Amino acid sequence: DVSVSRVATAEHGVFGCRSVLLATGARTAAELLPGLRVPDFHAVTVLHHTAPAAPTEDPTLLLESDPGGPVAHTVVMSAVDPSRAPAGRPLITSTVLGTPPDDAERRVRKHLATLYGTSTDEWELLALHHTPDAAPAMRPPHDVRRSVRLLAGLYVCGDHRATATPQGTLASAHRAADALLSDLGVRLPDGARVAEEAA
Numbered sequence: 134d135v136s137v138s139r140v141a142t143a144e145h146g147v148f149g150c151r152s153v154l155l156a157t158g159a160r161t162a163a164e165l166l167p168g169l170r171v172p173d174f175h176a177v178t179v180l181h182h183t184a185p186a187a188p189t190e191d192p193t194l195l196l197e198s199d200p201g202g203p204v205a206h207t208v209v210m211s212a213v214d215p216s217r218a219p220a221g222r223p224l225i226t227s228t229v230l231g232t233p234p235d236d237a238e239r240r241v242r243k244h245l246a247t248l249y250g251t252s253t254d255e256w257e258l259l260a261l262h263h264t265p266d267a268a269p270a271m272r273p274p275h276d277v278r279r280s281v282r283l284l285a286g287l288y289v290c291g292d293h294r295a296t297a298t299p300q301g302t303l304a305s306a307h308r309a310a311d312a313l314l315s316d317l318g319v320r321l322p323d324g325a326r327v328a329e330e331a332a
């Protein structure tokens with residue numbers, strides 16, 4: 134429960150405040166502040182495999198140019214960051230954009246065999262995460278600088294107020310913090326404004 138002067142939390146009681154900046158995904162933002170628009174979303178599915186041997190030691194993201202997919206991009210994550218991999222085993226992380234096919238794992242493994250040029254018959258699925266609301270859709274005409282100041286004391290930021298990327302998210306956060314401080318009469322140092330423009 135959120136208002137300009139009060140935030141009620143599930144586990145930590147109620148906080149009084151002078152301003153609230155809401156920094157959640159679009160769906161939660163609209164639950165906490167009814168009336169906010171909930172956009173359509175793009176789904177993302179991430180699959181983690183291990184294998185008897187890494188298909189490559191190259192820590193490079195492999196992009197599929199054919200939109201037929203199902204894999205959009207894949208990387209040997211253990212070559213990028215060994216601490217993420219199961220002990221002594223490679224970790225291959227692959228991404229499917231949009232609604233995955235019913236037999237996603239089988240088709241992904243087949244596609245990975247082509248992408249890496251190796252058999253994936255012995256590969257083992259460690260985890261499959263499907264996120265239906267991974268990224269807000271940016272259908273044209275898309276406003277990349279949606280308002281972050283709902284009213285004096287109430288601000289909202291996130292990928293749904295800018296581009297659906299971490300970069301857009303941060304840019305919207307800069308705009309919201311800027312508006313909040315400005316409404317409170319706090320002067321921002323010049324560097325902070327430069328950072329917002331750069332984002």
Ligand SMILES: Cc1cc2nc3c(=O)[nH]c(=O)nc-3n(C[C@H](O)[C@H](O)[C@H](O)COP(=O)(O)OP(=O)(O)OC[C@H]3O[C@@H](n4cnc5c(N)ncnc54)[C@H](O)[C@@H]3O)c2cc1C
Pocket residue numbers: 156157158161177178179264266267268290291292293297298299300302
């Ligand atoms: C699987 C996946 C892959 C992606 N891949 C890419 C990519 O390759 N390139 C790209 O540009 N973007 C990608 N994105 C999108 C990108 O991650 C998001 O656009 C960005 O993280 C959005 O940031 P945000 O701060 O708006 O929301 P979030 O990162 O979702 O942060 C919102 C925060 O609010 C918290 N929260 C929610 N509800 C409450 C509540 N009631 N009270 C308190 N806290 C709450 C959540 O725990 C979370 O920490 C991907 C997203 C996903 C899910």
